Amino acid sequence: MAKKKQNEQYLAQNRKARFNYAISETFEAGISLTGTEIKSVRASQITISDGFITIHDGNALLTNVHIASYAQGNQFNVDPLRTRQLLLHKREIATLAKAAQEQGVTIVPLKVYLKHGFAKILIGIGRGKKKYDKRTDIKKRDQDRELARRFKN
Template sequence: MKKSQNKTKPLAQNRKASHDYTIEDTIEVGMVLQGTEIKSIRRGSANLKDSFARIYKDEMYVYNMHIAPYEEGNRYNHDPLRNRKLLLHRKEINKLRGHIEQPGNALIPLKLYIKNGVCKMLLGIASGKKKYDKREDLKKKQMKRDIDRALKEQYR
């Protein structure tokens, strides 16, 4: 008998990422957090919108990720928009460096969740979409929705 997977719902999600980017690959990374940040994340007070990851001095950081200050925190509360270090092995950083050095590619945070008591982030290697690609995706989504609606009505 297999163990059940520890599946939890994401505490923060970047919904706009799949609309603005084509996600080519994903990687799970850990984060270095201060004391009150994890409490705020567990409350669901994190925002991944407009955030991105970048390599700086052979270390990976996430920028523009907003974690709201913890209300019950004291004077040692954290800065909401500080750059947070991501935990990866050197080989993984070098592999990602090769991907993001190609023009048009970026590292975009997709989800933030707790796994086995530790905060994890799902990073996506993404390439930007053009405006006509976005329109095409919306058309496909609408067509699929219409087909599903018609099939549902047919089998009622």
């Protein structure tokens, strides 16, 4: 009996990441969250567009990601912009640390989703694009749209 593929449903997506950065490699990581934070994440109350990942003392840290306070959380709510630890293997953290030391390279969150009940985040190693690279992407996207429009009719 074949397993059914889960439908890809993301709780949050960083749409500008692939436009602003040339993503070379991606990793899937778990996020260390408190009880009220995971409830907010499951309700899609998370914003990752301004977030980035730093490596500090052998730990990958998710910085500047906003997880809204849970409405019924009371005193258990924590700071919405606190730094959260990412759960990765040591060799993956070493790869990220090596990449982050290069000039012009940033580690950015791409997508947040649930996998087997756990919150996961897809992170990517990205090199900042120049303005002319972005223009080429826009031009290619417009050409693809125009082709699809012509073949539709």
